[in-house]
Amino acid sequence: MIIEAGATDVELTSVDAVAQFVATDGERAVAGRDLANLGQRAEIDLTAALGALRMTGKAGDVARLPIRLGDRTVLLLVAGVGDADDVDAHAVRRAAAAASRQAGASSTMAVVVPDDLPGGLDGETLARAVAVGAGVGAYVYTAYRTDLEDVTQLDRIVVVAGDGVDADAVARGAAWGRRVAAATNTTRDLVNTPPAFKRPPALADHVTELVASTPITAKVLGQDELVDGGFGGLVGVARGSSAEPRLVELTYPGSGATDEHVVLVGKGITFDSGGLSIKSSSGMATMKSDMSGAASIVGAMLAAAELELAPRVTGLLALAENMPGGDATRVSDVLTHRDGTTVEVMNTDAEGRLVLADALAYGRELEPSAMIDLATLTGAQITALGKRIAAVLGTDDALVEAVEQAGDRAGERLWRLPLPADYREQLRSEVADLKNIGKGGEAGTIIAALFLREFVGDVPWAHLDIAGPSFSDSSDGALISKGATGFGVGTLVAYLETLG
Structure with missing residues (x-):
């Protein structure tokens, strides 16, 4: 898929579809200058047409109607951004995504960046939101489908400046958004891949190939190196599988404008059966997504390299397959981690924290200025916050606040949970330094984060539990498909x- 900026007069007469935005005053759609101008060119009263279609402009709504532009018929997509008093970049992202998913058989779509949309967003910010939204909204995973007759997908999305909008600002925003959308969709490809095709050795090789043409370098630790290096959690989780574990270390050197060094750690369980604490069949149905944290780090680092962001970034992907083989880690076994901490395994389905513990301990040795991990770690996160809000916990208030603010700008909702010291008692073991679960499923997300905290030392650290929002069981009607x-x-x- 190509996402680019273009000239309004040229693109509106050469594409198959044109997307415009409207807000709502609570009862009807509020059309801006660009939509009115388009109506004049098409010789149609679009305000009346939208009224006849009962298009109110509420978030997620898209009106579709064919119009004549010159000698061509073009599909007009009018997407609602919601209440005029609440328009922000995320509302625009959602509307652009909804429009791209309603483009039907269109192969090319122009999206107009308006000057008079409520909310006061500048042209570059709007263009970023449009490019990201349209790019992720148009995503379709077809790698293993042979019958594509009912599949429609945009080949080209053009972001154009509306009346009074700085075309250079739109071009900058579209270029930024294109890179972030592409990185996000690469992450989705990795997660959507069936587990048999992304076992740890294969996934490590694929990630190495993905970064080969970028400034990012990759180093892969295999079974022998992990054993010799004391990565007992990663090796222990993988013991039941015929596929050996891997630790992938990705290094982006940064643009040199700052001394900041951020370590990103990702849980990469390529399939989670639960091990000997085996899941039900239905519980395994989406467990190909248990490497979403690692996949998101790959995407973020690809985007950072494309955007030439300032800080040095190290990504650590802890890859293992959790299976109930004959040599699988048993309940009550004790594992020794990278930093020497011993852990009694009381539930083999609480494996993510075991592989993350090794990666965090290793990341601490790199002496970063901050460390952030992403993991589909606990079902308790879904119970507490649902499928659209991730939990964030951490040891450094400034870092956690910065991550929360970043999530707000990205339209990814985060909710902070505490790390109460007295809850740490639930991790006490009689035979090892720690055990890997608490008691009775209480405060599962907090207990898991408290376990991870044991391995980060004094490094400022934030933990994102993305179990819910990493994978959608159904379309949310606008931004993300199933x-x-x-x-x-x-x-x-x-x-x-923000770093530099």
């Missing part, structure tokens, strides 16, 4: 962008 969402890429890019 399947992998790429959640976290936008937040990480928005955070890294």
Whole structure:
């Protein structure tokens, strides 16, 4: 898919579809100058047409109507951004995504960046939102489909400046948004891939190929190196699988404008059966997505390199397959982690924290200025916050606040949970330094984060539990289709962008 900026007069007469935005006053759509101008060119009263279609401009609504522009018929898509008093970049992202998903058989679509949309957003910010929204909205995963007759997908999205909008600002915004959308969709491809095709060795090789043509370098630690290096959690989780674990270390050197060094750590369980604490069949149905944290880090680093962001970034992907083989880690086994901490495994389905513990301990050795991990870690996160809001916890208030603000800018909702010291008692083991679960499922997201905190030392650290928002069981009607969402890429890019 190509996403680019273009000239309004040229693109509106050469594309198959044109998308415009409207807000609502609560009862009807509020049309701006660009939509009125388009109506004049098409010799149609678009305000009356939208009224006849009962288009009110509420968020998620899209009106579709064919119009004549010159000697061509073009599909006009009018997408609602919601209440005029609440228009922000995320509302525009959602509207652009909804429009791209309603483009039907169109292969090319122009999206007009308006000057008079409520909210007062500048042209570059709007163009960023349009490009990201349209790009992720148009995503379709077809790698293993042979019958594509009912599949429609945009080949080209053109972001054009509306009346009074700075075309250079739109071009900058579209270029930025194109890179973030592409990185997000790469993450979604990785997560949507069936687990048999992304076992740890294969996934490590694929990631290495993805970064080969970028400034990012990749180093892969295999079974022997992990054993020799003391990565007992990663090796222990993988013992039941015939596929060996991998630790992928990605290094982006940064643009040199800052001394900041951020380590990103991702849980990469390529399939989670639960191990000997085995899941139900239905519980395994989406467990190809248990490597979403690692995948989001790949996407964020690809975007950082494309955007030439300032900070140095190291990504650590802890890849393993959690299976119930004959040599699988048993309940009550004790594992020794990278930093020497011993852990009694009381539930083999609480494996994500075991692989993350090694990666966090290793990341601490790199002496970063900050460390952030992403993981589909607990079902308790979904119970507490649902499928659209991730949990964020951490040891450094400034870092957690910066990550929360980045999530706001990216349209990825985060909610902070506490790390109460007295809850740490639930991790006490009688035979090891720690055990890997608490008691009775209480405060599962908090307990898991408290476990991880044991391995970060004094490094400022934030933990994002993305179990819910990383994978959608159904379309949310606007921004994301069913399947992998790429959640976290936008937040990480928005955070890294602030460093320098």
